Amino acid sequence: MRYVMVQIPKEPVSPSPAPPAVPTSADVARLAGVSRATVSYVLNNTSAVRISEPTRRRVHKAAEELGYVPHAAARSLRAGHSRMVLMPSPNVPVGPLYSQFFNELQWALSRLDYTVVQYGSIGLYGDEAARAWAELRPVAVLVPGGGLGPQGVHVLKRSGARAVVTLGPERVEGAHALLLDHDGVGHSAGVHLLARGRRRVGVVIPQEPGLEFFSKPRLEGVRRALEGTDATVTELPLAYEEEAAARLAARWRSLGLDAVFAYNDEYAMLLMRALQDEGVGIPQETAVVGADDLMFGRLLRPRLSTVHIELPSGRDLAELVDRVVRDPGGAPEVHEVFGARIVHRESS
Amino acid sequence: MRYVMVQIPKEPVSPSPAPPAVPTSADVARLAGVSRATVSYVLNNTSAVRISEPTRRRVHKAAEELGYVPHAAARSLRAGHSRMVLMPSPNVPVGPLYSQFFNELQWALSRLDYTVVQYGSIGLYGDEAARAWAELRPVAVLVPGGGLGPQGVHVLKRSGARAVVTLGPERVEGAHALLLDHDGVGHSAGVHLLARGRRRVGVVIPQEPGLEFFSKPRLEGVRRALEGTDATVTELPLAYEEEAAARLAARWRSLGLDAVFAYNDEYAMLLMRALQDEGVGIPQETAVVGADDLMFGRLLRPRLSTVHIELPSGRDLAELVDRVVRDPGGAPEVHEVFGARIVHRESS
Incomplete structure (x- = not known):
């Protein structure tokens, strides 16, 4: 029986030359002929000394x-806390919109002297994920999407996180919230299609796991826009595959729809091509609207109508994090951060 | 004058209620009525006790x-080392291909009981970045793209990293290397265009910063394929903007090209659309080839020919990392990991 404090490797570690000893600040102090405190002051750039x-x-x-x-x-x-801001890595492929937001956030946080790490969260869910993040003792945690509950927020705070901020459609007790108004994205599309005289509106529901946090409120937004009118909403589950789109297009005319909000530009491109291959006239027979305002939407023929989405500014988010880290005592803040507006092109 | 070991905040921290004390394993031991060692055995799942x-x-x-x-x-x-595998976050928007590879890598590493963190590297270059990574004491570091030099590898190893693996077109002294054969991507495209009877081949060079690590070897690959023939290569700098593509298309006929390898599918889509808008016949007048085999290439008309790229398997990479962490004494391993093959569709 061995008594050890560390995790036992699953197989015996093969014999190998010991790696060279990692140098410590004591070694530096000895070589420089100064105290360890002096080494720390110099290398941490402590301006007060x-x-x-x-x-x-x-x-x-x-x-x-x-x-x-x-x-x-x-x-x-x-110090009792780190300068690490932790964000779970997105598990779904991120578009250029998110990449740009994340780069801006990184810049802004690094200027405030924080380090951003994205934590690989595959295979971790809910509070289990929160416990794994807490082990790194981040001073702030930013959680996009859903999945974090009040218990997870509690675990993070107990482990020393001063700021827990969620970015999603709903608030989580105890956390600051940037409310992303996905409902507003669907609402913009619905209002536009109504105004274009459409009355039988299909709404694409992506079948890829992880997207329901975005697709559900977008669907609700379309419903809200059509409330009190004679227009109807039809849900259209769709996998991001050419064959799935072809199958949907093949039965399109039996659905009797005159418009479709396709969740985003990528699904819109997929479905529009399948409809065109079936000879469905866009926009005469069916109006198509995407979302995200990606560049390739302008390259399609007809040019794709889309909902332009204003993400939160990375700089504003960095400033919120810094403010809360410095003064963690306040009540959770809630900010609404989406701006959604229709960009009308040729497909609707 | 204040003597502190921690970084001084740039502005005075506003007074606020002290956050609750973070519970320690000693608190757990006291409440459970056991020793701290027992707490550690139980919570670290030490099976040997x-x-x-x-x-x-x-x-x-x-x-x-x-x-x-x-x-x-x-x-x-x-323990003297962590279970953390550190990877710098990509600074360029990643495509679905990279997302899938990274997800697979995360899965495989988490099954081997490692934690993957992506380090936000914006604003950090070369050895400065390596020093920042080293502060987190990762047990392994995976560096895609270029930028890490032998000095950076040395810093990482001195700080206790047992495995430093680069993923890129070139080896770095002291590090294990997965050599990504971007040259082979261009070579496949060049061989294909030659076989299709094309002799005046344009090669798109993206103007977005950070892509030169990929675009240069791809260009060299095309040159290599055309060596010893009467075919010529013309470099075509292009920004990922509709207007830039339109300007290039407007002077297309004066360039006298009969084919273009467009770096990847996204640039190919951009340029092909601009050429079509100028009335250039694809593929009759100009053959177009992309790379990455993205799904939307099949949605274009004509369907886009492309180079399909086999990325390294996330599982193989995870196993390499684990092997080297267990036995860090061996010589740096070098693996060639790209498979590139042409997918011939209608645009060439």
Whole structure:
């Protein structure tokens, strides 16, 4: 029986030369002939402590010579919290819109001296995911999509996270919320199609797992736009596959629809092509509207009508995080951050 | 003058109620009436130590009650290394191909009990980035694209990283390499166009920063395919914008080209549309070939010819990482991992 504090590898580790010892700040201090505290002041750029230029140079030279870098974990253990902002990696392929938002957020947070890490969340769900994130002791956690519950927020806060911010259609108790108004996206499409004289509106529901957090409120938004009129809504489940689109297009005329809101531009492109291959006239017989305003929508013929979505500004989100980290005592803030507007082109 | 070990905030922190103390394993031990070592055995699932079921239950109950989660940093300090595999976040929008590869990699690593974090690398370059990554003490680092030099590899290894693996067109001294054969992508396109009887081949060079690591070897691959023939290569710088494509298309006939390899499917779609709008016959006047085999290439008319790219398997990469972490003493491994083959459709 072995008594160890660390996880036992599943198979015996094969014998191999021991890796070289990792240099510590004590090694740097010894080589530079200064105290460990001085090494820490110099390498952490502590401006409140005056240290002579020659000493600084000596410390930097010793650190470089030894290949020493400070240990974020040790630093965060001392400080009681880290500068790490954790975000779960998206499990669905992200479009250019999200990429741009995330890049902007990274820039803004790095200027405020935070480090952003995206945590691979595949295979982790709900509060189990929150516990795994908490092990890294992030000072702030940003959670897009759904899945985090009040218990998960509690676990994160108990582990020292000062700011927990959700980005999604609904609030979670205890967390700050950026409410993304997906309902508004569907509503814009519905209002537009009504105004174009359409009355029998299909709404594409993607069958890819993970998209229901977005597709459900978009569907509700279309319903809301059509409420109190004689127009009807028909749900159209669709997988992102050419064959699935062809099958739907083959029975299109039996559905008696005169318009479709296709969830986003990618599904719109898929379905529009299948309808065109069936000889369905776009927009004469069926108006097609996507969402996201991707560039390729302008490259299609007819050019694709779409809902343009204003994502939250990465800079504003970074400032919210920083404000809450500095002053974690306040009540959870709620911000509505989506702007949705129709871009009318030729397909509707 | 204040003496502190932590980074000084840029502005004074506003007064706020102190956050509740973060529970420790000592608190759990006290509540459960067991030693700290027992808490550690139970919560780290140490199978080598026999602990009675009632004791296990008491520890789990106490941990849950207190909202305690183990601290990965403290655990990695004790163990000397973490289970963290670090990958810099891509700075360019990733396509569905990369998303799928990354998801597979995450799955495979999490089954081997590693945690994957993507590090936000915006604003960090070369060895500076390596130092920032090293602060998190990852046990393995996977670096796609270019930018990491031998000095960066050294810093990472000195900080305890057992496996440093680059994924790119070139080897870096000291690191394991998955050589992605972008040259082969261009070569496939060039061979195909030659076989289709084309002799004046344009090659699109994307103007978006960060893509040169991929576009240069692809261009070289086309050149290599055409070597020793009477065919010529013309470089075509192109920004991913409709207007830029329209300008290029407007002077297309003066270029005298009969084929174009458009870097990837997205650029191919952009350019093909612009050429069609100018009345250039595809493929009669100009053959168009993309790369990546994205689904929407099949939705275009004419259907887009493309180079299908076999990315490394996420599972194989995970196994390489695990093997090297267990036995870090061996010489750097080099694997060639791309398979590129032409998918001939209607545009060429």
